Amino acid sequence: MSEQAHFLAVDIGASSGRVMLGRWDGSYIALEEIHRFSNGIVERNGHLFWDVNRLWRETQKGMQRYAAQENQALLVSVGIDTWAVDYALLDAHGELIGDPYAYRDPRNEGMAELVDAIIPPEELYECTGLQRLPFNTLYQLYAERSGPRLATATTLLLMPDLFHYWFTGVRVAEYTNATTTMMLDARQRVWAIDLLERLGLPARILPPLVMPGTRLGPLVSEVQHTIGLHRPVEVIAVGTHDTASAVAAIPGLDAQSAYISSGTWSLVGVERTEPLTSAEARRLNVTNEGGVYGTIRLLKNVSGLWLLQECQRRWNEEGHQLTWDAIIAQAETAPPLRSLIDPDAPEFLAVGDMPARIRDYCRRTGQPIPEMVGEIARCCLESLALRYRQVIDALERLTGQSITTVRIVGGGSQNTLLCQLTADA
Incomplete structure (x- = not known):
């Protein structure tokens, strides 16, 4: 492609979303953020959801800005990625059956153990290669096995595929x-129908x-x-897991490189x-996820900046208004x-008073108790950096x-203190 062209990319994470314009000048792509919007979990009646209709409106708003301000004749295609594991259910008329549950919803508690009683964990890992996490889609779906939503559902769509459906009508x-x-x-690389049955x-x-x-x-x-577009524009299924797109974009990624896709979650891998599903890989609880160009991302999910995001939310609720x-x-x-804390300890997974949980952890483990904002933030960041070191050491042994x-890529790459602490570790 030698001529000028425009591409729109929608990137929605667990804490924010954005619509990006890529301008191709024949040699390089220049990126411009044309719309950014917040995202967050909504609590209703004791459960946690995503307000996908608002996310859809914000996505269209960003595209409307493009249509109003740019030369539409240059627009070639649109692509979208989001976070993983969460899903929407459609009824027989193609309508959304309620807002999708958020992966931190308490309904997932105990589902992994119930599944273990039917399918041994070793067999499940050998087949899927997936890290054991309480919010994996399989466990979420098992939590709905006898509920009214699943009984009336005709289609399950992962989050980016819901937007694909709204964009194109294709499921x-x-x-x-x-x-x-x-x-x-x-x-x-096909659905494991036998497991579901x-x-x-x-x-x-x-x-x-x-x-x-x-x-x-x-x-x-x-x-x-x-949106205000004067002609049809094609939608492309990109690497719709945001980590897949992030890793595909990393320059110089070779056999001696590890990556950290740093955001609400940190994906270290x-x-x-080919997948690696050995007994040692299962013991280390690493995951095998599909990448762009047929690669496998051998990685581990680490809690990430969620710790500080929840701390910031709590501090702002208390009136501190900290940027x-x-x-x-x-x-x-x-x-x-x-x-120091274990960022992946179960008590840090759910929404709640994160500073209090961090203090409780330190008290229980006989460490100095961080009280001030800076002490708690430093505890989070140093703990993450050391956790990255642990995971990378484990990946070296495993491979x-x-x-x-x-x-390091993603929003967390802008956190220079965390990057420096990671380099030091």
């Missing part, structure tokens, strides 16, 4: 996100799989007109050509290596390859 499951569900055969889950609701780069079709006319810059500035002046470079 598919893009491969990279499907690999995070614990419902896909990691080697055959043994659990009494309806495999009929799973849509066809498509690979990254698949052309899904043009925007439906209603959406095209709402290496790229491979990210203010929190990091206080962390920089706090005493180093005074208190037998030496890792000499760590490449």
Whole structure:
């Protein structure tokens, strides 16, 4: 492609979303953020949900800004990625059956153990290659096995595929996100229908799989007109798991490099050509996720900046109104290596009073109790950096390859203190 062209990319994470414009000038792509919006979990009647209709409106708003301000004739295609594991259910009329549950919803508690009683964990890991996490899609779906939503559902769509459906009317499951569900055969790269049938889950609701780069079709006319585009524009199924797209974009990623996709979650891993599902891999609880260009991302989910996001939310509720810059500035002046936590401890997973949980953890483990904002923030960041070190050491042992470079991408790459602490570790 030598001529000028425009591409729109929608990127929605667990804490924010954005619509990006990529301008191709024949040699390079320049990126411009044209709309950013918040995202967050909504609590209703004791359960946690995503307000996907608001996210859909914000996505269209960003595209409307493009349509009003830019040369539409240059627009080639649209792509979207989001976070993983969560899903929407559609009824027989193609309508959404309520807002999707958020992966931190308490309904998931105990589901992994119930599934274990039917399918041994060793067998499940050998087939899917997925890290055991309480919110994997399989466990979430098992929590709905006898509920009214699943009884009336005709289609399950992962979050980016819900937007694909609203964009084009096409119902598919893009491969990279499907690999995070614990419902896909990691080697055959097809739905693991047998697993669902043994659990009494309806495999009929799973849509066809498509690979990254698949052309899904043009925007439906209603959406095209709402956005203000003068002609149909094609929608492409990109690497719709945000980590898949992030890793695909990392320059210089080779056999001696590890990556950290740093955001609400930190995904720490290496790229491979085949899944690794050995007993040692299962013991280390690493995951095999599908990448763009047929790669496998061998990685571990680490709690990430969720810890500080929840702390900030709590501090702001208490009236402190602290910006990210203010929190990091206080962390920089706090005493180093005074208190440490396990970022992946179960008590840090749920929504709640994160500063109190961190203090309780330190009290219980006989460490100095962090009280001030800077002390708590420093505790979070140093604990993350050391956790990254642990995971990278484990990946070296598991793969037998030496890792000499760590490449950090995502929103957390802008946190210079965390990057420096990671380099130090």
